[in-house]
Amino acid sequence: MPELPEVESVKNGLNKLISGKAITNVDVLWINIIKDPSISEFKERIAGQVIEAVKRRGKFLLFFLTDDVLISHLRMEGKYRLENTDVPRTKHTHVVFELDSGEELRYLDVRKFGKMSLIAKEKWTQHPSMLKLGPEPTNEELKxxxxxxxxxxxxxxxxxxxxxxxxxxxxxxxxxxxxxxxxxxxxxxxxxxxxxxxxxxxxxxxxxxxxxxxxxxxxxxxxxxxxxxxxxxxxxxxxxxxxxxxxxxxxxxxxxxxxxxxxxxxxxxxxxx
DNA sequence: CGCCCATCCTGAGCGC
DNA sequence: TGCGCTCAGGATGGGC
The missing domain is CATH 1.10.8.50 (Helicase, Ruva Protein; domain 3)
Known part of the structure; x- marks a missing residue:
């Protein structure tokens, strides 16, 4: 059950694996993972954007793309895996981001509890999930x-x-x-x-x-x-x-x-x- | 407004 | 062996 330390570790790994790569196409295999916008808008907007960096806020992963931010919550058992396209997708693969490198960034989630949102870069801090978050548990922020x-x-x-x-x-x-x-x-x-x-x-x-x-x-x-x-x-x-x-x-x-x-x-x- | 509770999901573990 | 039940739980939205 990923909490802040686990999400931080995932974030660090993703930065090494996918920063600078472009997303050419998105497959959504379980629609309830996508919270907003609509599935079609989610797919259309992401295609063509470059993953500039992956960050974290609370337990949320933040994929900073060319124009948008992908906000991803792993909930109980969500995972990201980078695989070559020839590796078969398992039954727990629910969202696939095809990359220009010929690889796929796959979102896996046995319980299907995870959620993703896509929001314009200049508005990401205004997303409802972000607005509710309290301070990070650090000496500087937690007063x-x-x-x-x-x-x-x-x-x-x-x-x-x-x-x-x-x-x-x-x-x-x-x-x-x-x-x-x-x-x-x-x-x-x-x-x-x-x-x-x-x-x-x-x-x-x-x-x-x-x-x-x-x-x-x-x-x-x-x-x-x-x-x-x-x-x-x-x-x-x-x-x-x-x-x-x-x-x-x-x-x-x-x-x-x-x-x-x-x-x-x-x-x-x-x-x- | 504050807080409780159901909901979403599946697999593991258990008793019979 | 296999069935059916319970449990695990983060965020959200409905309801009181």
């Missing part, structure tokens, strides 16, 4: 004051707040659990119950955990791999995610799994207050 404001009035559990992309962009279910463990905060604590020093700890944990995961090339739990097909390396650093019934490495108590905001949530009932 204490912003977190204080976002949390001070809400009754929602802090886990739900971390998953809310308007509060901070890029955190998903795995890193939310890891961040709360690192900050020693119970996932069911109401947002407004957090004290200032706890919010500072939380901010530090968000930045530290995400940075380290980026550094390790992301986490491979189920099926994630980057554009080169290589797996991430952060899974060996996980403290609670997927560790139900195992011992907490800090206090030796047993890691529990509960549901918070409809999401599987792992935590240590002794360390996380």
């Amino acid at each position: 204490i004051k912003h977190l204080v404001n976002a949390l001070k009035k809400t009754e929602r559990p802090i886990k739900a707040c971390l998953l809310d992309q308007t509060i901070v962009a890029g955190v998903g279910n795995i890193y939310a659990d890891e961040i709360l463990y690192d900050a020693c905060i119970h996932p069911e604590r109401k947002g407004k119950s957090l004290q200032l020093d706890e919010i500072k700890d939380l901010r530090n944990s968000i930045i530290t955990i995400i940075n380290k995961a980026v550094d390790k090339g992301g986490t491979t739990i189920r099926t994630y791999s980057n554009a080169f097909g290589t797996e991430g390396g952060y899974q060996t650093y996980l403290s609670v995610y997927g560790k139900k019934d195992e011992k907490c490495s800090r206090c030796q108590h047993t890691i529990k799994k509960i549901k918070v905001a409809q999401r599987g949530t792992h935590y240590c009932p002794y360390c996380q207050k």
